[in-house]
Amino acid sequence: MQTRGARPEWQVxxxxxxxxxxxxxxxxxxxxxxxxxxxxxxARKIGTRYNVRLTAEEKGLFCRKCNAVLVPGKTKRTRLDEEAKTVSIKCTNCNYSYRKRYK
Structure with a gap:
């Protein structure tokens, strides 16, 4: 049985x-x-409207703040921090930066 407010499977x-x-x-x-x-x-609006999550690969394709496609060396700067075991990613379009942990 379908829950109230949920979209049909074909729409998702x-x-x-x-x-x-x-x-x-x-x-x-x-x-x-x-x-x-x-x-x-x-794509993000469609995902929001139909409650469809983006995969990790898809999320890494664009900037979270300005929606610019991240191209290494052109719109994206990546740095490794060996001590903290993090990857620092910076959008050169809007200067938004975030970090991801790695093992």
């Missing part, structure tokens, strides 16, 4: 496909920053 599946298509287009259009950011923004 369709949303997942659309998110994958939009993020694929964002990867292809890395050179055009406005267009790729718009694709990421649309």
């Amino acid at each position: 599946r369709l949303a997942r496909e659309r998110i994958e298509i939009l993020l694929g287009l964002a990867r292809e259009q890395r050179e055009d920053l406005k267009r790729s950011s718009r694709y990421v923004e649309l």
